[in-house]
Amino acid sequence: MNSRKKLNFDTVVIGGGIAGLQTAIDLGDQGFKVAIIEKDATIGGTMIRLSKVFPTLDCASCITTPKMSEAAHHDNITLFTMCTLNALDKESNKVTASITQQPRYLDPDKCIGCRQCEYNCPVYVLDEEQGDLTLRKAAYIPFSNAIPQLALIDVENCSLCGKCAKVCPTDAIDYFQEPEDFIIEARTAVVTTGFNMTPADQKKEYGQGKIENVITALQMERILAPHGPYMRALRPSDGKEPESIAFIQCAGSRDKSLGVSYCSRVCCMYAIKQCMLLSGSLPLADLTIYYMDIRAFGKGYEQFYQNAKAMGIEFVKSKIASISQGADQSVALKYEAQEEGGKLATREHDLVVLSLGIVPEWDPTGICDIAKDTDQFIQCKMPKIAPTITSIEGMFTAGVASGPKDIVDTIAESGAAAMEAGNYMKHYH
Ligand SMILES: Cc1cc2nc3c(=O)[nH]c(=O)nc-3n(C[C@H](O)[C@H](O)[C@H](O)COP(=O)(O)OP(=O)(O)OC[C@H]3O[C@@H](n4cnc5c(N)ncnc54)[C@H](O)[C@@H]3O)c2cc1C
Ligand code: SF4
Ligand code: SF4
Secondary structure: OOOOEEEEOOEEEEOOOHHHHHHHHHHHHOOOOEEEEOOOOOOOOOHHHOOEEOOOOEEHHHHHHHHHHHHHHOOOEEEEOOEEEEEEEEEOOEEEEEEEEOOOOEOOOOOOOOOHHHHHOOOEEEOHHHOOOOEEEOEEOOOOOOOOOOOEEOOOOOOOOOHHHHHOOOOOEOOOOOOEEEEEEEOEEEEOOOEEEOOOOOOHHHHHHOOOOEEEHHHHHHHHOOOOOOOOOOOOOOOOOOOEEEEEEEEOOOEHHHOEOOOOOOHHHHHHHHHHHHHHHOOOOEEEEEEOOOOOOOOOHHHHHHHHHHOOOEEEEEEEEEEEEOHHHOEEEEEEEHHHOOEEEEEEEOEEEEEEOEEEOOOOOOOOOOOEOOOOOEOOOEOOOEOOEOOOOOEEEOHHHHOOOOHHHHHHHHHHHHHHHHHHHHHHO
């Protein structure tokens, strides 16, 4: 007999990034009961981890936090964090999601988010939320505006010293907590599983991730964020204020050798944005973008690019031949200068940022029969007229799960997915 807990909703949304949150809020506002399944310890996805957003340069967390809070406090939305999706099936008008609740090693009903466990934990490990540029404790809350505000214990690194249990005022710590399986049955599903970055160590020409002061664009987002690892724009190896910073475009996109032949769409714009922010915090630094083409496709984006040029940010049309360790912890670039007839040139910079490409975070193989497109994103059955409809009736998609896109398009598509799912439930189901 199957004794797993079974819960019923109208829609199960897989992924609690900005796409999942917007879809859930729009469905919840129409009166549908929605479950958000998020694998991480907090909702918010990539957007809550960004500094500011192009093209308006609004603070990312000022826009994302209210959405996270709205979803968390919505009467019709239930959040499930730290949940692994084992299967997602559609049979006889019913979606069934089989899920495992991973343990936080504390009782979420008792934890009041006071952080006493974190303050008293003696174990330090690299903080992935800060791009591994600083440290966190083994007992921790991922960041100050994480939702839910619950701690978790990183058992892989915990020394079982017992200090957190001793100081916890609510006796919440439970070192013996086990994973728990449960099932959600719903009428529809929306896949909003978003993206990951192409690995920084993939290309031998880029030093395979071993050169100090070659960082990723997401690490630069954290450096530029108000609560970043250094609270200032510094380079990682020695804490020096970089005097010259380079951005390498298409470092993982439009590159058949990596199996990513498409354009990741947002990298040109986020590199320009990061340069603009750096020119504010380091007004004397030289900022250079090495690019193949600049793709400024959205509303106001071309103007944003022109503004960057007017601010003195240098754009060098080029192909990078190699990145290597330079003198005094600098980084040496060798590149083909396209506007000088492909001449091989070299330059050194204090810090180099790789504008990595975007790949799907979730691979449905073996979990769900939903079709993928040739780039491995969720296939849109009718991309021109209904981009949120997938190969399975009653299952929809929104955001970067179906292909690279910016926040504006992600939010618009999430509204469309909520409308399609709502219509489906009202008229056909
Ligand atoms: C460096 C960088 C800077 C950027 N800057 C900007 C900018 O300034 N302006 C702009 O418009 N865009 C910017 N973008 C793009 C922006 O981040 C995306 O458009 C946006 O985050 C897409 O949101 P999403 O919800 O689709 O995906 P995500 O943010 O990836 O969210 C997906 C969520 O789903 C969860 N998930 C994944 N798989 C599963 C699973 N199997 N089960 C449960 N949960 C799962 C993930 O943990 C995550 O929380 C930037 C991107 C990068 C990389
Ligand atoms: S587990 Fe206990 S000590 Fe840690 S945040 Fe929760 S209530 Fe506070
Ligand atoms: S038991 Fe583990 S998490 Fe708790 S304080 Fe000790 S090392 Fe940290």
